[in-house]
Amino acid sequence: MAVEDHNGLLRLEGGGVFGEKAGHFIVMPMTELFDPPLGSILHGKLQYSDKIMLPKSFIYEVLGRKLEPPWHFEITPLDDLYTGAPSPFLAPSLAHWRRRHPVQALHASNFDFRAPENYIFMPDWMMLSLRLRPRDVVAMRFVRLPEGGLVSFQPHQAAFNKLANVHAVLEQELKYYSCVTQGTTIRFKHNGKEYALDVLETLGPKDVKVDAIKIQDSDIRTDIRPSKEEEKIRRRKPAAGASGTTAKGETTKREGIVKGRKET
Known part of the structure; x- marks a missing residue:
């Protein structure tokens, strides 16, 4: 009531x-x-x-x-x-x-x-x-949300970053989202497997920090960080040394572009 x-x-x-x-x-x-x-x-x-x-x-x-x-x-x-x-x-x-x-x-x-x-x-x-x-x-x-400039994602699962042409997969799955909000965890399902991605940062026009952006009908840049699983593994390993591995690990962030699309 x-x-x-x-x-x-x-x-x-x-x-x-x-x-x-x-x-x-x-x-x-x-x-x-x-x-x-x-x-x-x-x-x-x-x-x-x-x-x-x-x-x-x-x-x-x-x-x-x-x-x-x-x-x-x-x-x-x-x-x-x-x-x-x-x-x-x-x-x-x-x-x-x-x-x-x-x-x-x-x-x-x-x-x-x-x-x-x-x-x-x-x-x-x-x-x-x-x-x-x-x-x-x-x-x-x-x-009314500003058009997106850049979105930074962090997958939960290491398997996401190992997908072939991961940015093409990201573009395909983002078409079901009209907007994204910083601090949330969105979900995808690709080839029968579910993935969770944290939205770490959203930048609007001229890369101004904003809480949320419109990605529908927008050309946005995407930044995919090393996954949470990879970070946990990296914390368990010793710092760079005789093995020749770096503190950053094997996976580094990857950038791409998601083309704007019209909703049908």
């Missing part, structure tokens, strides 16, 4: 998600029941994308306001907007974690507009990044 009341007041004031104040929404995870049919570009890929399901009322807002796609939304775990106290919807342990964690918000784009009013559905990696549980409440607002 508190969520519905808050959003109702915003609508009366002529604001809401597309105004200065954020709307409040109950979060639920996407499941295989949401998977688009065969033939859709997102078939089997919803969990490996930045797509969220929004209420039907949103489509009337974006069309009525004549907003050009892509449409991006900033999602923030909700603490009390007036006192700063943890939200009554949020488990105390998660509230404590969130105060210490650098990821305070992330950004998403729309999948479709079939969610019940006051609800949104999101992939598992988003819920993990923000430490959300089903039926937690978030604040969400429409944002």
Whole structure:
């Protein structure tokens, strides 16, 4: 009821998600029941994308306001907007974690507009990044993100950096993401194997540091760092010596370019 009341007041004031104040929404995870049919570009890929399901009322807002796609939304775990106290919807342990964690918000784009009013559905990696549980409440607002300049990724698995033509794989999988947020961990599935990549840094135009960037319809540079697995192995080894290995190890960062593409 508190969520519905808050959003109702915003609508009366002529604001809401597309105004200065954020709307409040109950979060639920996407499941295989949401998977688009065969033939859709997102078939089997919803969990490996930045797509969220929004209420039907949103489509009337974006069309009525004549907003050009892509449409991006900033999602923030909700603490009390007036006192700063943890939200009554949020488990105390998660509230404590969130105060210490650098990821305070992330950004998403729309999948479709079939969610019940006051609800949104999101992939598992988003819920993990923000430490959300089903039926937690978030604040969400429409944002315009800067076009991307460079994104630095760190794979979790060493196997990712060993893929043949790793930058071609990265370009292929990033087409399911319209934007990326620094500090999050996004997920890919390639040839039946799942990979996790930390977004270490996002640079906008003229390489200015920003919290998030638009990668849809943008030519971005990508920087792939040595994986977390490789770093762990390197820390266990002695420093460079008789073996001739260097402190940097066998894998160094690799740079590439992801060409802008139109979403279909």
